[in-house]
Amino acid sequence: MKQEFEEGKVASTAEEELQAVKAAMEEERQKLTELGK
Structure with a gap:
């Protein structure tokens, strides 16, 4: 049992780790987008 x-x-x-990784990747992408402006 x-x-x-x-x-x-x-x-x-x-599953939680996968969601956390996806969120972290999305955050990084947002940062790069902000820097690129």
């Missing part, structure tokens, strides 16, 4: 919980936890963490 504990292992199932761990696997589910890892999956949600990976």
Whole structure:
């Protein structure tokens, strides 16, 4: 039972990390756009 919980936890963490990475990339793109103006 504990292992199932761990696997589910890892999956949600990976999803959150993916969202965080996408957000960070978007922020970087915004900064570059601002600098380019």
